Amino acid sequence: MVKETDNPDEISSLTAPGDPAYEMYRQATLGDVDFITGDYLAEVNMANNAQAYQKGEHPGYEETAWEGIKQTIEVISAKKIKVRAKGFNLKVAFLSGDDLHSKFGPNMPTSKDELQHLDGNNQSLNTGPLTYAFLNSSDPVPMISAHAYLGARGIVDGLRRGADIIICGRVADASPVIAAAWYWHSWSETDYGRLAGALVAGHLIECSAYVTGGNFSGFDRYPIERFVLPGFPLAEIDSDGSCIITKHCNTDGMVDVDTVRSQFLYELQGNVYLNSDVSAILDDIVIEQAGLDRVRVSGIRGYAPPPTTKLAIFYSGGFEAQLLLNATGYGTTAKWDLVEKQIHHFIPEETMQKIETLEFQRIGVPATNPASQRSSTTYLRVFVAAVSAQSVLSVVMAMKEISLKHFSVSQNLIDERINFIEGPENVVSYSTGHPPKYEPLAPRDSYDHNPSPEEIVLSKTPRQRIRLGDIAQGRSGDKGANLNFGLFVTNSQHWPWLRSYMSRERMREMIAADDDWDDSFLIERVEFPKIHAVHFVIYGILGRGVSSSSRLDGFGKGFADYMRDKVVEVPAELLALKSYL
Template sequence: MISNMNWRAGEFGSRPARVANCSGYHGDPAEEMYNQATLGDVDFITGDYLAEVNMGNNAEAFAQGKHSGYEETAWQGLKQSLPVIAQKRIKVTINGGALNPGGLATKVAALTREKGYELKVAYVSGDDVLPKLSTFMPQQKEASLPHFDSQNKNVVISDESFIFAQDGKEPRKIVSANAYLGAHSIYQAFQNGADIVICGRVSDASPVIACAWYWWSWKITDYHELAGALIAGHLIECSSYVTGGNFAGFDAFNLDNLINPGFPIAEIAQDGSCVITKHEGTGGMVTIDTCRSQLVYELQGNVYLNSDVKAYIDDVAMEQVGENRVRVTGIRGAPPPDTTKLAIFYNGGHEVQLLVNATGYATDKKFELFSKQVQHFMGEEAMKELDIFEFQQIGVPASNPTNQNSSTVYFRIFAQSTNLQALGAIAVAVRHISLKHYSGFHNSLDMRTAIPRAYLAYYPALWHQSNLSEQCHFVNADGTTSSFDTSPPPRFEQLEQRKSYDTKSPAHFTGDLRQVRLGDIVLGRSGDKGANLNFGLFVQTQDEWEWLRSYMSCAKVQQMLIDDWHPDFSIERVEFPKIYTVHFVVYGILGRGVSSSKRLDGFGKGFIDYFRDKIVQVPVSILNEAASSKL
């Protein structure tokens, strides 16, 4: 077996590092790790298994000994892939350790010993700060940790975010509290000879940064290079989201090629620039459009934050340099902020969803009558006990429908409370309506969502990096561990006020205008950052860009949101002119976000195609140009 000192001899640090992704969340198939290892040559395999809610969902069961604490698909992927990982000397780092990285690392190390593989297994700890917090969320707002958006002076943090702060009521127990770690501990594990590094809650892109950092032997202050690797990591962290999954432009392509997109690879150069690609013969595609889509997904604005570096992406550029190969350049780096994100999940109480249907005529009046009846039969006292209580109409009946389903909408009652009796009053009220219902009332016979279920509420906080205690642990041949403290970033930089601006020198068009759906000429992607929704819009040509940047202002977005807009919300807007992209964040629109959002689309993924379905006015000359380019 080749020793670690001779790993990739003659290649290490002399050509771009090939870093593969095998997972974008815990539901991605375990065999994708094996596919990335066998379908071509890679130097590293990384995997992101953690949506924000994963940790909280399993925390109580793990504490009670009813859950392993790590992600099962991470274990299955490693178990399937270890033979080829050992044979090809591929280094691996994943965050599938979740709540129990030590447990997964110990299990993997035992398997490597059993099979006779000379692989060093390590894990990173320090993200779990639950022991440093109180048992319960504070009952006074002023006693809360700073909210993640508290330093943004343009944001009004809603009272809903502090719903736990109700003095005199039963306090709400904290279930998990995990800080987002950077790449330096993974890098130091590689430096000390690790072949496999298991992590808990590291930031999604941190494993990719660490791989490139180790490959190129960058210094911890090589901020431009680290920032480039951060964006490379962001581009591949969501698996097939950069190879054709969740792609707004999918309808222009052969659908058979999008059934099973291959997973991505980032070839990261010494200067931090990268080429995004995938293994030959796999499905999907890598184009400028798929890369732009992923770049703007869950983006924070023009500055992308990590615990080791800030990446400024104002000048990001993309170039198609071959089939399924896109080069990404123009990233600038700076020292990281002295804080990191802390995801806190606590017992929010219980929630219910009650769904009933209506068809065709007068659905607005039916909705109004149903709302009045439910509130009448519930009574004021029960409604006062609800933290959240909303009536939502989902859908609009088709005009001149061709079948009953196309004429059907549903009404959604959504409620959350710590008072089970108050939640139960909703179903009782609907039952009391009985035959007093609106014309054509009907519903599914499956009413399980009307039964109160416990839910976890989410609170994103700021946590000082100086309060982190990060360590790297190597699992020894006898099953014991050898541990050392890792070195944090040597320098921090105050986080400046976030940029937000409308376009400079807007273009003015003469000639006729035509009303079209925005999606006829604009692609995009949307996602969530806690309570906030982000979305990016991009076009293909310089003329289309001149129109998009001039037309799509903050005021225009607010106007187009119509009923989705609330005065407490705020909009942030930036531009990436070299890739014809404008990016927005709508602060507060997702309520508390993640597991406690009251919106049907709580993660904001469907927002983009709703927004692209809106009617806009576009110069006819631009539409003619777009039509000609498709011929």
């Protein structure tokens, strides 16, 4: 799993049900790889499919995963590539233990004490009212599914027992990559530093082509054709846990320090990244160019995993709908004021008390002296959510009058097993056990930079107003109800300004300026000095998260460029430096 690209020692990654099935074939045929990993069970499609699966109306797997295997199986068989998916004439195993519905179902808890919220130990955080919305019902609320996020040990056990293809339930995104490196290098389960390095490698390649140019904030500085079909990433993991991130030759996209920094900052949990087998300490990460489309990542430390792991619970939270209206030209603000009042007027008071969420989100600002009707048009997004369909429909009916929705679970509760398919009716199962020890969760670091005397002097020099994106790149994403946002500068001389300027209070002000701030939110901030990056976690801003967030950007993916479009003040002498863009 390490070495150069002409050596068959690499892990390739696939992810997401939306990725074309042929990408698995491309990863298997464009160069030598030892392992192909695929992550097809994102929270959003689990949420979308759980109820249909429970009713027997869904096959229980993603079609693109199966299609990819069918296209690639002959190559997999010939090369003996290890795969986590479906297969044929090879030794096949499946991993179980993630489904905890029988343990915690069939209904949702009736109190906050029955299941601990994932952020429940954070004493600084006040969870919002929608976090426990299922407690609002006087009737039992059916639990549709409950899946724990498993680590790598079950996959490792399967590989050691000779499996060629392993089908997994819900494992953490990076777990298959950790397992491949753990197995290949014969690491111990307490080799936390090495496992932590593999965790970061898995994090870097787990999201399609993100680390090879997809969703890259700096794409506009290169020919746009380079990003039309970026190749999927590869990770070459050394025995010490450090890695090289690369891609197959002759594929588009790119792998450089900036694309890797961008993906590193994506969906982080502050400066400690948690997995069921290891906790990775990220403060001293080093990301450096090692050749064309080759980036070395090192400096990761690790310690024992926490005693809990993430448990994704889905329940029927009711119904939701959105109405998208547009208005043009003069008096737009007053028009939207009137629409809000009219809708409220036509919804009965007893119905309003049953509506959980009713938001009027104004999108866009009419252009001054517009040159076209399009530039003068803005939108109003009306979002409504309620337990009953009738309550949601009341908002739709009001429009007719006017117009002619995570928890944590103890790892010891999970019975994870690796299961081998020996025949049509014969399955042999082995328990994969639990981590040898745990490290209790502790409050993560959160701090602002203490400026040096030189930085204080610099801050008092003449300043120039520019957009934040003109000097810094970034990435953002979601973790349930929480949004994370990382920024980095490509010029090291700009780092003192970034770490001083982008404080927690500054972030709060930048959000509050657009009425998006709520006092129940909490901001955590850490720094990664060796890659010139600051990172924020904004707790609670996404409501219930994923499919139940009422925000227009419910996954938080566009938040980074929204913040980068804001105007900031930068010492003029810094902008005089070469290549500040």
